[in-house]
Amino acid sequence: MLFDYWPITQRPPIEWPDGKGLAFWIGLNVEHFELGKPSTSIAPVTAGLPVDPMNHGWRDYGTRVGVWRLIELLDSLELRASVLLNSDVCAEYPQIVEVGNERGWAWLGHGKNNSNLWTGMDVEQEREALAAMVAELKRGTGKSPKGWLGPALTETSNTPELLAEQGFTYILDWCADDQPFPLNVQAGRMISVPYSVELNDITLFLGTGLQGADFAQLVSDQFDVLHEESKRRPGAVMALSLHPFLISQPFRHKYLAQVLEDVRGHDDVWFATSDEIADWYLERCYDDAVAALEAARG
Secondary structure: OOOOOOOHHHOOOOOOHHHOOEEEEEEEEEOOOOOOOOOOOOOHHHOOOOOOHHHHHHHHHHHHHHHHHHHHHHHHHOOOEEEEEOOOHHHHOHHHHHHHHHOOOEEEEOOOOOOOOOOOOOHHHHHHHHHHHHHHHHHHHOOOOOEEOOHHHOOOOOHHHHHHHOOOOEEOOOOOOOOOEEOOOOOOOOEEOOOOOOOEHHHHHOOOOOOHHHHHHHHHHHHHHHHHHOOOOOOEEEEEEEOOOOOOOHHHHHHHHHHHHHHHOOOOEEEOOHHHHHHHHHHHOHHHHHHHHHHHHO
16 A cells, blocks of 8 residues: 555644644646647537637636736745646746746646646656656756646556655645655655645636635635644645636636735744655654554554
8 A cells, every 4th residue: 555544643743843833835736738638628518629729728828827927926925836847838838937946936746748647657658757757847947856746636556656766755646634644665755745636726616616705715714724723733734726727817816815815924834835844744754654653553
């Protein structure tokens, strides 16, 4: 098994920097979509057509307009993004990478693009694909990625081990917890860092009719519960997953701004990148966690 069953009530304590109980990070998905391939769509009726202006244009809004609106918001709140980055973005939209580096963003591997799921490869094919992705991310951003989110959270049975071979230290795909936890790989130390498939604008907006005000309320409710729990059980992580072609539409953007302003006003929360959260846990908590898991196994 990739990870052990481990009740949250039976773990060694986790304390974030300066004694803070809750870590908060923003997962910004910056993606490239190949023309003529079905992918995330607002109008499924045209998604399978060889030329699909409706859906492709809608997705391209994110890199042409949406991400720049979001950058202005994050700058105003002194928040940094952790970017789930398709490696194709480095060549297609280098201006986004440039401004991200200026702001100290974290860059995570997110496959080659979001038109192709991370599946259907044997181990050698996947090893080569990961090496090519890492090389392009390093060329484009100047840094080797530490974290991974598969396109649409996809993996093969070999992905965690191959990621460890490439020097990755954490994975987001397994949204099973409110805290980081160790993963069982042979090639190195690897952990899961909390992400969210529910507090995620894809899940919340596409096909649901959810309004911007509803989104703000959901984010606020999630924060309130985790913030209160962290006072008696520190170590939780709240991730907010954003796609700029969705959340940065003008009629939604103001609600994101409202809720982020409210969250940012809490001085007992660690506003971090996912890299910083993983590094802190690996340095200060990982060994105790592994020892506790081994003891629990008997």
